Amino acid sequence: MKKRLHIVALSLAAAMVLTVSACGRDAGSSDASSGTAGQKKVTLALSTLNNPFFVDVRDGALAEAEAKGLSLTVLDAQNDATTQSNQIQTDVSAGTAGIIINPVDSDAAAAAIKPALDKKIPVVAVDRAVTGATVTSFIASDNVAGGKQAADALAKAIGEKGKIIQLQGTAGTSASRDRGQGFTDGMKAYPNIQIVATQTAGFDRTQGLDVTTNLLQANPDVVGIFAENDEMALGAIQALGDKAGKTVFVVGFDGSADGLKAITAGTLTATIAQQPKELGKTAVDAMADALAGNTPAATQPVPVQTVTKDNVADFS
Amino acid sequence: MTTATPAGRRLAAQTGRFVSANGALVGLVVLCLALFIATPHFFTAENLVNVGVQASTIAVLAFGQTFVIVAAGIDLSVGSVAALASMAAAWMYADAGLPGLLALLAGLLTGLVVGLVSGFATSYGKLPAFIATLAMLSVARGLTLVISDGRPISTPDAISFLGSDIPIAGGVTLPVPILVLIVAGLVCSFVLNRTVIGRSMYAVGGNIESARLAGLPVKRVLVTVFALSGLYAGLAGLVLAGRLSSAQPQAASGYELDAIAAVVIGGASLSGGVGKASGTLVGALILAVIRNGLNILNVSSFWQQVVIGLVIAAAVGIDVLRRKDTRH
């Protein structure tokens, strides 16, 4: 029995080492420990890298860090609030100069960054807010405004009348809440548009495909679909087939690379472009500002933009 | 009932036996009837085809899982392996320049190899299956992200074909995912029932020590079940990617639990030795029908999760009660 436990422990350890070294390679270019001496070490604690959006946030941040002469350590919490808390704790102990956090959970993040705040280490929150603690600066896209813009774009495409479907993101997330709220608020201006179904597709392309397919069974006469992110919108387009962009118009959110391609192809009518790289860049700028002894603005909204075929070239 | 004819009683008894032997199937029929009554949009040919297509990924994963569960193991890695296999295939095509068909085969091979690793870890390495495949869940997902750098990769036509419709006579089309589901199910059933290795899986799952002392190659059986599970996961991942024409880094995450649920709803026992491909198919269809029905009925997304959980608990609970009833 003891021997078996031993083997388990060894294998787990081996697996961890493998994982860690793989991660290390991933973020190697920016790893503080291998960075040039004299550079200030800053931690970028992301909720996940399992999503192109946050990969873009990372890329924007890395590029800006290099420009500003900061050494950036990228952490991936894999959507686990506890993992994120542990990672931050470790980096604070290791003497990081500043923390840029993209919280897994807005509430849990407050406790995670408290040790850093106590040590007067600047903390910048990006994309999602930290509730219950005052961060140095909060960088985010305006999701509610974006939802309204999406409503306007969809209304324009369908001629301000007809039945539409709303695909929600993961239930309970702030992005889903804010975008959905902005969208329904925006739709109040169009009394001839009727939202016939509101269903979640978990921000996931496959689910977007399946849920749209199912909803079209019950509502074959819809003329528009709003998806709270591009992944679900692309799934919906898959479900619509030839109808996408011709008789049924789809509006997404995020302005991801695949989303922009779909706009160029004409299947996606509009997307509300967040600018993830801009988010990452602005966050690093705010951090650099704080490290230089200045006081950056408490909230810095990164504008969202409605992307259509007319202006897609500016974003690709 | 006292006035029933002997033939009527016989029919009733036969029905009773059928119900108790096919609890999940009866559950599926009841579910379909309820949806048929609740909405006119459920019981249409088009929608039923949709259910089949939507069930395909989970069903194929669950067929693979059936081998493992019959042999008293568990494979938690299937969702991640599906993602890894599809991503590997797409990457081979897009970045390594392999022809589409070879890339597809490379994807299947990836699933098989990952399964073999889990198999060797559990049989020769003596790791508990739960731990070995939990580790693999993480490793495979991580490798998927490493390969893709967290971004989707477009798939070649050979893989997209797996998600497409093929025309048969008169404008009627047959979705390839359903075809894959049928073939995978038949192969699963054939392996379990007709082959030496399949029958050995039941023996190993029923009592590993008795199987060993009867001279059955227990370790080889364990390696085989995980290898098959990996291969099926690879296939499921390719179908999933085919439907989207894109390999997604976060594809199929959490699907392992759906696959396990489908197998157990289908009458298999997590303690091993029991399970059938047909039951697993019914289990996967039940999950797909619930999701499809709840969408059509526009049930709030918060409640959907509650309903799905309750149906899983009810399906398995009824099965447990039924078994208890037939044994003394």
Next chain:
Amino acid sequence: MNLAPVLRLEGVSKSFGPVNVLRQVTLDVHPGEVLVLLGENGAGKSTLIKMIAGIHHPDAGRILLNGEPADLSSVHMAESAGIATIHQELNIVGSLSVAENVLLGRLPNRCGVLDRKRMRRAACEAVARIGLDVDVDTPADSLGVAQQQLVEIARALTLDARILILDEPTAALTGSEIDDLFTIMDELRRRGTAMIFISHHLEEVARIGDRVAVLRDGDLIDIVPASTPEDELVRLMVGRAIEDHYPRRREYEGAPDLLLEVNGLCRGARVRGVSLEVRAGEVVGVAGLVGAGRTELLRCIAGADRYDAGTVTLRDGPVGKGNVGQAVMRGIGLVPEDRKNQGLVLGASVVENVGYATLRSTSRAGLVDRKGQRARASEVTKRLSVRMRDIDQPVRDLSGGNQQKCVFGRWALAGSRVLLLDEPTRGVDVGARVEIYEFINEITRAGGGVLMVSSDLPEVLGMSDRVLVMNNGRIVGELAAEEATQDSVMSLAVRDLDVSTL
């Protein structure tokens, strides 16, 4: 009996689905008496005691305790009414210590914190009372089956039960352990405890019993004094007379070729340099105490365990270490001691269980020869007269004797030349036992050889052509069938017992 019965069953019936397991059983148990329940497997003994123990509930009739109708609707109710049961399947939690097992469910504590001192003291007392010499802190799974059984008895004793049910307690015990148990039972009898005792060993009936209740197919056939002659008891049980309890016949007429040769086999402290041979047409018995290394020896030969040194050679050459598959293909068949956990896959059908050893050898291109396997299984189960509904019935539902016949049937199909039998008739009733002996005769008549380990001395003496005695990992003597007696075997088995290395 002038005392009022402490327990009375009145017209108790029970059926499971369409099967009537017990019909209209009426019987009394008095304080200070040992009532023996006798009957073949499936006669209804287990169901009867399970109703008394609160596991099953009678469909008709009632159970009275001290003349009052008793509510035995749960095991807990039965226990608090003073009924303790030692079941055939041990109820030991292997990972817990002996002391914890003895006091399981009643661990002495202060506000939920375990009082180790009191627990150890109470447990020590209990195990000392039955003469069990173990450290109460050792985990129970480090003990042998026999000692675990005694731990269970110790647990029942700490309950101060008025009615003690012992379901085949002697099946796993050796001679001296059985003597110890009977001494304890005698003492309990003096203290007025009523006991219900189940055993397949008829010679124990007269030794310990007062009265014998004989069940057959769910009916109470008769209640007779324990002094009733064994042949009469068997006739009551089986419904016919059994002429010969050990019908050993040597009918092989070919050359006595060497089938199995074991040389200098060593495995840890349990098998220490064992050499033996088995020739065509003979049954070699292996006697010895529990823990003498007999099971380990058989498992090494069968490839179930690896061994440290020595060789195992068959007619066509040596067999690889720890390779059951190869041993099976080369004609070795092991009938393990614990058929439920090592011999059979209980949830699988008869046809599956009988066919495991031939699954591969009869296959074509990896496909099972389903028709052939079914035909062969039907044939062999008929030959062994396995009583079952059909070959698709789960082997779990069969009685012990019929389950054991399925294990034998597997090796019959595989054409095994060397059978290694470990306690082949444990928990097997008289009728099936004789059928198994006849099958052993059939194997040797066809030129096979049998190596049989058994703690049932009359069986070893009655069925073996030669008897090897094992003691502390070594073969300490060989006796020809004619010269072997219980005394000569036992004196070898207990001689020079090197306790320190156990």
